[in-house]
Amino acid sequence: MMRVKLKLISELAGVGLATVDRVLNERGGVKPETARKVLDAARRLGWGKSLPLPYRSGLRFEILLGRRELPYVAQINDAFERYRPLIDRSVTLQRTFVDDTKPHRVAEAILKARCNALIVYGQEHDAVLDAVGSITSAGVPVVTMLSDLPTTPRLAYVGIDHYKAGRASAFFMAKMARRPGPVIGLYSSFQYRAQADRIAGFRDGLRDYSPDRHATVLVEGQDDETLIRDLLSQALRSHPNAAGIYNAGAFNNAIKQTLPAVHPLDRLIIIAHGLTEDTMSMLEDETITIVIDHNIDLQVRQAIEVLNYRFGLSDKMYGATSVPFTLHMRDNV
Structure with a gap:
């Protein structure tokens, strides 16, 4: 045998x-x-x-992070630094910042990577999908974080179930909204699988939990702060009876700047993603009602365990790569 x-x-x-x-x-x-x-x-x-x-020398793991100015990118960067002791000392850990809103730049960074393994966050764009397919066919395993690229031959996706997170948001919106009326759903682009799944889960959840009270009004911000402020202002003026806002993207500052001028804050339920210093502050001043956090530390740890096992640096087989999301309100931050 x-x-x-x-x-x-x-x-x-x-x-x-x-x-x-x-x-x-x-x-x-x-x-x-x-x-x-x-x-x-x-x-x-x-x-x-x-x-x-x-045979353990010479391994290089590269992490393609998004824009430096985004709070969650800083969280990921810090988490990899904290969990560096989990990585074999023979491994070089390289972090590269690339504008995730420009898929051709992400694709170019993937193809230029000179590493043994790659961790990627990016849009489900043809250029990115082709680049992941190309590098995996060359023998470089790819792990996706935060947002999946499920149609690629990636080794694993590490992150939350975004569809279920959207449904959870709909549940709390349906139970906590102070009145019937439309709910404004903000997102950057459906080319981020994470945001497409969140919005899909939210819309399905609202239909199930509150079929006769709320409809979803979608606003696509394209990662443009000025655009999202203008579109959000228009949506709130067009729907003065809005019951809430579901922020499936990274538009927390735009919400904070827009709402006081066009809508009474005390009448809106606002649910957002990602526990950062900004969202904690907005929870404390009751601008935001609930934040769904993605457990960045656990995502990083899981990604490291996947690659440790893949390269034989650990005998421990990694467990499920799906990470549980957590709910935060003013009272538990």
Whole structure:
């Protein structure tokens, strides 16, 4: 049985049985890149051993982060720094900032990456999808965070279930709204799978939890603060009986700047995503009612565990990569 398994490993890795034997039994004399091919094949076939120490050098993991000015990007960056001790000392961790609103730049950064593994956040745009397909076909595993790219051959998605988060938002909106009326749904672009799923869950949830009281008025902001302020002002003036706002994007500052001029705050239920210093402040002054947080620290930890196992740096098989979201109100921040 062992010889059969070794033969399967050698066929999958494209090397001879003697090479497989040298790698798995730590006899040395094999190039690191060849050893990683052997280990990759072995783990796909259920071999549980970690990568032998002689082959652990030279690994580079790259994280493509979004725009530096966004609070959640800073959170992710800080979290990777905190969890660096979970990564083998032989691994170089590289963080690259790229404007996620420009998919061609994200695609270019993916194709230019010189790494052994890539962690990506980006839009579900053809250029990004093609780039992920290209780099994975070259043997570089890709892990998606925050927003998935499910039609690509990525290794794993680490993040919350955004559809369920949208439904949870609809539940609280339906139960807490002070009056019937439309609910304004803000989002950047449906090319972010996360935001498309949040809005889909929210609309389905409102239909289920409050079918006769609320309808959803959608506003697409395209990640433009000036545009979203103008569109939100227009929506609130067009719907003076609005019962609430569901912010599926990153428009918290736009909400804070727009509302006092056009709408009484005490009559709106506002639900947003991402617990940051800004949203905590808005919870405390009761601008926002509920914040759904994405557990960035847990996402980063899970992503590291996925790659540790993938490269044989850990014998521990990672668990579910779906991360639970948490609810925050004024009383628990």
